[in-house]
Amino acid sequence: MSIQSVEKCLLTGHWDSTISQTPAVDIAQAVVRGRFGEALASSFAQQLFKFRLADNLTDSFDLSASLTDDEKESELVRLALAVACLHAFLQVNWTGPDLDFKPLDILSHRESEITEELLNRKAIAELSVGGEPAYHLAQHAVLLRLAQILLEAPYKHCQTVVWWRLRVHIAHQRVIDEPVILPDDVLGTFEHWQNPFSSDSPELAGRLLLEHGLLYHTFEQDRLAAEYFVKAARATDLQYELSGALGKRTKFQQNELSQLVLLAESHLPDDSSDKTDALLTNVTGQAFLPPPSSSSLHHLDPSAQPPLHPLDQCILLSLCLNVRNTSPLHGLTSEQMSPYVARVITHPRNWTVHTMALLLRSRLEATRTRTVERSTLQLQALVDQMPATDTDAAPVSERLRYLHSISLPSKWQMERELADRFISLGVIKSALEIYERLEMWEEVVKCHVSLERPDRGITIMKDLLAGNKVESDTVISREKRRQKLDIAREAKLWCILGDLEPEHAVEHYKHAWEISQQTSWAEYELASECLQKAVKINPLLSRSWFILGCACMRLEDWQGAKDAFARYGESWSNLASMYLRIGAAKDGDPDTVSVPHNNKQLAFRALKEGLKRSYDNWKMWSNYMIIAVDIGELAEACRALGRVIEETSNKADGAILDEDVLDRLVSAVTRAPSDPKQAMESVDAAEGDYQYVVNPNEGHGLLPRVLDLFDRVILPRISSNRVFRAYARLLSWLGRWEDTMDAWMDAYRESDAGKLARGEIDAVDDAGRRIWRDAVGEVQEIVDILINIGARLEASGSTKKWRSKAKSIVRSFMGRTRENFEDDPEWHRLEELQEELKQE
Numbered sequence: 001m002s003i004q005s006v007e008k009c010l011l012t013g014h015w016d017s018t019i020s021q022t023p024a025v026d027i028a029q030a031v032v033r034g035r036f037g038e039a040l041a042s043s044f045a046q047q048l049f050k051f052r053l054a055d056n057l058t059d060s061f062d063l064s065a066s067l068t069d070d071e072k073e074s075e076l077v078r079l080a081l082a083v084a085c086l087h088a089f090l091q092v093n094w095t096g097p098d099l100d101f102k103p104l105d106i107l108s109h110r111e112s113e114i115t116e117e118l119l120n121r122k123a124i125a126e127l128s129v130g131g132e133p134a135y136h137l138a139q140h141a142v143l144l145r146l147a148q149i150l151l152e153a154p155y156k157h158c159q160t161v162v163w164w165r166l167r168v169h170i171a172h173q174r175v176i177d178e179p180v181i182l183p184d185d186v187l188g189t190f191e192h193w194q195n196p197f198s199s200d201s202p203e204l205a206g207r208l209l210l211e212h213g214l215l216y217h218t219f220e221q222d223r224l225a226a227e228y229f230v231k232a233a234r235a236t237d238l239q240y241e242l243s244g245a246l247g248k249r250t251k252f253q254q255n256e257l258s259q260l261v262l263l264a265e266s267h268l269p270d271d272s273s274d275k276t277d278a279l280l281t282n283v284t285g286q287a288f289l290p291p292p293s294s295s296s297l298h299h300l301d302p303s304a305q306p307p308l309h310p311l312d313q314c315i316l317l318s319l320c321l322n323v324r325n326t327s328p329l330h331g332l333t334s335e336q337m338s339p340y341v342a343r344v345i346t347h348p349r350n351w352t353v354h355t356m357a358l359l360l361r362s363r364l365e366a367t368r369t370r371t372v373e374r375s376t377l378q379l380q381a382l383v384d385q386m387p388a389t390d391t392d393a394a395p396v397s398e399r400l401r402y403l404h405s406i407s408l409p410s411k412w413q414m415e416r417e418l419a420d421r422f423i424s425l426g427v428i429k430s431a432l433e434i435y436e437r438l439e440m441w442e443e444v445v446k447c448h449v450s451l452e453r454p455d456r457g458i459t460i461m462k463d464l465l466a467g468n469k470v471e472s473d474t475v476i477s478r479e480k481r482r483q484k485l486d487i488a489r490e491a492k493l494w495c496i497l498g499d500l501e502p503e504h505a506v507e508h509y510k511h512a513w514e515i516s517q518q519t520s521w522a523e524y525e526l527a528s529e530c531l532q533k534a535v536k537i538n539p540l541l542s543r544s545w546f547i548l549g550c551a552c553m554r555l556e557d558w559q560g561a562k563d564a565f566a567r568y569g570e571s572w573s574n575l576a577s578m579y580l581r582i583g584a585a586k587d588g589d590p591d592t593v594s595v596p597h598n599n600k601q602l603a604f605r606a607l608k609e610g611l612k613r614s615y616d617n618w619k620m621w622s623n624y625m626i627i628a629v630d631i632g633e634l635a636e637a638c639r640a641l642g643r644v645i646e647e648t649s650n651k652a653d654g655a656i657l658d659e660d661v662l663d664r665l666v667s668a669v670t671r672a673p674s675d676p677k678q679a680m681e682s683v684d685a686a687e688g689d690y691q692y693v694v695n696p697n698e699g700h701g702l703l704p705r706v707l708d709l710f711d712r713v714i715l716p717r718i719s720s721n722r723v724f725r726a727y728a729r730l731l732s733w734l735g736r737w738e739d740t741m742d743a744w745m746d747a748y749r750e751s752d753a754g755k756l757a758r759g760e761i762d763a764v765d766d767a768g769r770r771i772w773r774d775a776v777g778e779v780q781e782i783v784d785i786l787i788n789i790g791a792r793l794e795a796s797g798s799t800k801k802w803r804s805k806a807k808s809i810v811r812s813f814m815g816r817t818r819e820n821f822e823d824d825p826e827w828h829r830l831e832e833l834q835e836e837l838k839q840e
Contacts, residue, residue: 003076007160008197010083011204013401024073028080034396036088037101044077049146051109057122057145063153072157079158082150086168087400089143093410095352095399096386103142125487127172130180131516133488135412137439138175148172162193166211167404173218174410177492181219190215198235203268203311206236210315210405217321217407229318238312240264242339245302261302262339264316266309307347314405316340317356321407337364351394356406358382359414366421376421383414412438419443423450442496454500461497465490491516528552528560579603580627600631608636618647618656629661634668634697637661638705642713649717657714659722665706666726670733672699706730721750737792741802744785748809753778757813769824772817776826779813782806783833807837 002019006028009015015032019025023044030039039045044067054060067074092099104116123141127134134141147168155161169186173179190212197204213228233240245261308316320340341360348354359382365375385393409417415434422431432447441464445457491512498508513530531548552560559582579599607624614620625640641661648656694701710727724747731740748754753775755761761771783806790802814830821827 003072003157004159004196006076007079007158008201008204010080011160011163011197011207013397022073024068024077024080027077027084031080031084031087032397034087034091034400036084036091037099039081039084040088040101040106045081045106046108048078048081048150049107051107051111051114053111053114057119057126057142058149058152061149063150075155075158078150078153079155079161079164082147083164085143085150086147086164086171089140089147090171090400090403091396092139092143093412094403094408095396096411097396099140103140103146127175128488129172129176131488131491132176132178132180133492134175135177135410136489137412138410141175144168144171144175159196162189163195163208163211166190166215170211170215170218170404173215174413179218179220202236203309206232206238206268206311206315207405209235210311210318213318214405214407217318225321226319229315233312233315233319236309236312236315237267238264238308238315239267239296240316241297243297243302260335260339262316262343263297263300263302263305264308264312264343265297265300265306266312268309268311270309305343305346307349308344310350310353310402311405313344313347313349313353313357314402316344317353317360317406320360350398350402352399352408353402353406355382355385356408359408366424372421372425376418376425379414379418379421383411383418386411416440416443423447441493445496445500458497458500461493461500465493465497487516528557579606597631600627603627604631604633604636616647618644621647622656622658625658625661629664632697634665634702635705638665638702638709641665642709645713645717655717657718657720657723659720659726662714662723662726665702665709666730668698669700669703669706670729674733674735676700719746719750721747724750737789737796741786741789741793741805744782744789745805748778748782751775751778753782753813757809757816759816769821772821772824773826775813776829779810780829780833782809783837803837807834810834810837 005016005019006025009019009032010028013032015029019029021029027039027042027044030036040049047067048061048063050062051060063078067077088099091097102116103119104114107114119142120140123145124134124136124138126145127141138144151161151165151168169182195205195208198208199205209228209232213225213232216222216228217225241263242260243263245259317340320337337360341357341364344353344357345361358378362375362378362382365371365378415438419431419434419438422428422434428447428450432444432451435441435443435447441460444460445454448454448457448460494508494512494515498505498512501508509530528548528551531551548560579602580595582595582599604624604627607620607627611617611620611624621640621643625637625644628634628637628640641658645655645657648654696702696705707730710730714723715727724743728740728743728747731743752761752771756772756775762768786802786806786809790806793802810830810833814834
């Protein structure tokens with residue numbers, strides 16, 4: 001018997017009929033074909049699962065005994081039974097249908113007090129980790145715990161036990177409320193394990209890499225996960241690329257529109273057992289737009305692509321998950337994900353993979369108003385598609401074959417997602433019914449708060465903690481309710497009660513902290529101390545990192561706040577703020593802090609990353625703009641200034657424009673030589689060759705951005721004296737003299753002098769006299785400018801009538817203000833100016 005051949009069958013879910021039959025092989029074959037009850041009822045299982053009541057499940061079994069005379073065969077049986085327990089647990093909680101046996105039936109015991117409730121309660125408690133409780137309504141949780149115990153035993157001959165430990169860890173992460181990062185030594189074991197099948201099985205090589213990526217995806221380490229997904233595609237030689245096709249997306253559409261399609265081709269050996277009888281339909285009306293000739297997929301027709309191997313479909317869906325997690329939420333995500341999902345849905349090859357694709361499509365459609373109701377109905381259908389005994393849609397073995405290769409939610413997670421969808425539609429009561437059935441009390445409380453009945457939430461929490469409200473028997477025994485409440489569950493309930501009763505929040509949080517033996521979290525110094533311990537236990541508690549950062553800010557622990565916000569993905573603005581607060585005292589004065597340039601650069605990068613996720617946040621754009629100016633990234637400052645104006649243009653007070661930044665941008669352009677040749681460095685003067693020196697943050701490198709900012713963003717929305725003056729400076733640098741004159745005239749009209757001349761300012765008191773005197777200077781300035789520009793226009797042969805403009809300005813200003821200010825000593829300046837213009 002070749003152990004490695006049997007291990008390969010267990011991993012792939014396909015049985016190799018050439019393997020010689022032995023009692024141990026028979027167990028493995030039953031497991032591969034989904035007959036878990038048969039495997040777990042075998043004599044081997046009865047010998048292994050001799051149960052005696054102990055403080056924990058690990059001590060309740062004796063796994064040291066040898067099952068056969070052959071040590072290799074004993075290990076294989078133990079591994080196969082571990083896989084049977086794991087897959088039976090996944091079947092009942094993920095894919096369906098219900099099991100045809102009960103966990104108590106597979107245990108050999110003589111103690112009458114052992115019950116299903118006792119086993120599950122112990123398993124739920126032992127599955128809690130890092131202060132995170134396991135979901136208490138998970139069915140037959142003892143099976144997952146048994147799989148863990150069996151795989152924790154030492155193995156000498158079965159090499160793939162490391163891979164199965166990885167799969168158990170992923171399943172465990174999906175059972176607890178929030179993921180808990182694994183110790184470095186455990187992650188290191190998975191990273192450095194050598195896959196014995198990588199050289200001769202591209203499928204298994206790709207599977208391992210894909211499952212590694214899904215583990216990091218669970219931990220929200222998207223960049224690392226993406227690297228593994230790409231490696232998996234390379235291992236299976238999956239070829240894919242986005243291309244364009246013309247087609248009609250709906251039956252009502254008259255004209256063909258360009259749309260993204262994913263060209264993809266598998267190179268793994270096909271297996272007929274993965275094929276389904278579903279009709280494979282193409283997108284109606286699509287026209288082929290060939291990819292570039294350099295593409296390796298130029299031979300594919302987007303409307304008639306061959307089916308993909310199910311594992312390659314899993315890789316595409318995983319890539320899709322990563323796009324969802326790292327792209328900005330302003331319209332691009334759906335466009336990027338849709339082609340991936342459509343490519344998988346078009347050719348259903350495996351029941352579970354197809355279910356995942358439909359779920360992703362439902363999530364995409366939930367983001368659009370026109371399709372949100374349809375997406376909810378699709379999600380409801382997915383929830384309802386796992387009946388108790390129906391295996392007609394797909395046998396158990398098919399449902400489990402690729403379950404480890406995708407991120408399919410459990411039954412309760414999918415139901416919760418449906419309830420969340422109801423919440424988004426405002427159907428609070430329907431969501432409340434689901435949350436109550438799932439006993440997700442935190443969500444139940446949120447619903448009551450939304451219905452303006454927070455008192456009901458408080459009552460539920462207090463009844464649960466007092467034992468007056470009976471939760472599932474897996475958590476609270478009817479006879480000994482209060483004593484049997486899971487510690488992690490109780491701590492979480494106290495935290496929820498603290499949220500509901502702010503006046504007693506500190507008391508409730510402290511109590512949760514104490515009863516959880518300082519493994520659950522809950523005055524700033526106390527909060528900081530507790531949160532530091534909490535995130536040390538579970539670094540993936542992103543919300544706790546954020547609150548820790550806020551607590552450190554209150555304590556003016558800028559370094560601590562910076563470290564905390566760096567771990568919370570949505571706190572980029574706060575992180576930038578911390579970088580700007582960390583510096584050295586300037587000239588020994590603690591009140592004056594000099595921020596190192598490197599910290600400013602880090603703040604700039606933090607805000608740049610944050611804007612990918614908050615593209616419409618004008619305040620973040622404003623902060624980004626100011627830091628960009630400070631560090632000399634003026635091209636980015638120009639872009640940010642435009643975004644601020646666009647995002648605030650609908651405000652009641654009008655668009656927000658930082659005129660200081662605008663002046664800095666214009667100055668950065670105009671301080672360079674206006675002649676492009678003077679901004680060129682000679683490479684070889686003898687040959688007459690020149691090389692442009694283009695700096696995107698000044699001169700001609702910055703000019704296109706600033707011109708676009710004026711023409712497209714600012715001038716259509718904002719009219720102010722300072723804006724037109726800045727625009728005039730830019731046009732003057734370009735030598736566009738007629739446009740320069742027009743800009744200066746616009747600036748004058750928006751000045752106090754222009755408004756006085758039009759009677760828009762009533763200057764009669766002392767303050768008005770000061771305004772008028774300043775306005776006289778503005779009249780003098782615009783006349784001088786018109787004279788200077790006029791000379792340039794005449795030299796170029798222009799017929800622009802600048803003299804008449806200047807005379808009209810002085811005459812109008814004097815005529816409007818003569819009655820109130822003719823006796824002012826400054827009046828003579830206007831008379832002299834008028835006389836000079838007559839002589840001109």
